Amino acid sequence: xxxxxxxxxxxxxxxxxxxxxxxxxxxxxxxxxxxxxxxxxxxxxxxxxxxxxxxxxxxxxxxxxxxxxxxxxxxxxxxxxxxxxxxxxxxxxxxxxxxxxxxxxxxxxxxxxxxxxxxxxxxxxxxxxxxxxxxxxxxxxxxxxxxxxxxxxxxxxxxxxxxxxxxxxxxxxxxxxxxxxxxxxxxxxxxxxxxxxxxxxxxxxxxxxxxxxxxxxxxxx
Numbered sequence: 001x002x003x004x005x006x007x008x009x010x011x012x013x014x015x016x017x018x019x020x021x022x023x024x025x026x027x028x029x030x031x032x033x034x035x036x037x038x039x040x041x042x043x044x045x046x047x048x049x050x051x052x053x054x055x056x057x058x059x060x061x062x063x064x065x066x067x068x069x070x071x072x073x074x075x076x077x078x079x080x081x082x083x084x085x086x087x088x089x090x091x092x093x094x095x096x097x098x099x100x101x102x103x104x105x106x107x108x109x110x111x112x113x114x115x116x117x118x119x120x121x122x123x124x125x126x127x128x129x130x131x132x133x134x135x136x137x138x139x140x141x142x143x144x145x146x147x148x149x150x151x152x153x154x155x156x157x158x159x160x161x162x163x164x165x166x167x168x169x170x171x172x173x174x175x176x177x178x179x180x181x182x183x184x185x186x187x188x189x190x191x192x193x194x195x196x197x198x199x200x201x202x203x204x205x206x207x208x209x210x211x212x213x214x215x216x217x218x219x220x221x
Contacts, residue, residue, distance in 0.1 A: 005218035008197040010035035010068050012179070013059075014050065015201035021055075024205070025062045031211045032218060035066040037179070037199045038088070039145075042073040045097050046145045053079070053086035060087030068137075068199075070118065070179070072145050073097065077104045084111035092116030092139050095131075096123060105134045116177070120145060121153050125162040135174050137197070138163055142190075143180030152181025157193045164194035187217050 011033050016024040028036055038056060043049040056067060069088035073079065076093040077100070083091055091108045095117050098104045108115035116137030117128060121144060128138065140163070142156035156178060163176050177197035178190050187198055198217055207213040 003219065005032070005034070005220065007191055007195070007218060008035055008175070008177075009033040009204075009214045009217050010037040010066075010177070010197055010199045011204040012037040012039060012199050012201035014039040015205045017205075022059065022062055025059050027210065028204075029063050029065060031214045032220070033065070033204075033214050035068045035090075035197070036063060037201075038067060038069045040069060040071050040073060040083070041145075044074045045094065046072045053082040056083065056086040056088060066090065068092070068116075068177075068197075070116075070139060071097075072118075077107060080104065080107045080111060084108070084113050088113060090114040090116055090137055092118050092137060094118050094120070095127060096120060101131055102134065105131065118179075119159075121155065125159050125166070128163075129166065132163075132166060132172055132174060133170070137175050137177055139177045139179055139199075140195075141180055142178050142182070145180070152183075152186045156180070157189060160190065160193035160195050184213060184216060191217075 011028050041048045041050040066089045068090045069083050070092045074097055091113050093104050105115045114136040116139055117135050118139035120141045140156050140159050142152050175196040178195045179199035182198050182200050183203035
């Protein structure tokens with residue numbers, strides 16, 4: 001009998017082949033990965049452009065998995081309703097992009113969705129303490145956001161530890177996710193720091209045996 005997975009694995013469609021994205025979504029569904037991570041970029045907050053709500057609404061019928069939507073965009077408050085209606089289950093915004101962060105998180109909850117907050121490598125955990133009771137997810141960027149395939153920044157580990165300590169001390173319930181440079185070499189130290197969700201991009205789509213990689217990260221092998 002298999003044990004409960006030690007973490008949530010969330011393959012990131014940023015590293016998929018967009019000419020066959022439907023097939024890639026179905027391929028994720030053939031593994032034991034629990035979430036699909038969706039990086040929305042606007043070319044302003046980060047130096048890249050990806051996709052919008054229609055992309056998400058098009059893939060929503062293809063999978064029952066949790067759609068974890070990460071808004072790397074300016075003025076996220078303008079688009080919460082659009083991404084909620086598209087079928088996102090979790091909507092994460094950047095603390096650096098939302099001036100009125102409490103209001104944005106409330107707007108996500110008002111849509112019946114789970115709310116997440118993310119920080120880039122240069123933003124300290126201390127900047128989030130006032131809103132940690134208002135979120136279900138904290139996403140630690142372990143690379144400078146914008147492009148896949150980057151090298152993991154080790155200082156993210158201390159942020160994960162800090163968030164885990166705050167969670168325990170204050171009896172909060174948010175999950176800690178990590179995005180950037182997560183692969184078969186780095187995932188163990190990330191989990192040892194008490195992360196709960198591994199966002200895996202190029203390592204997943206570049207793996208010859210995707211289920212083997214997911215099982216390794218989930219502790220099923």
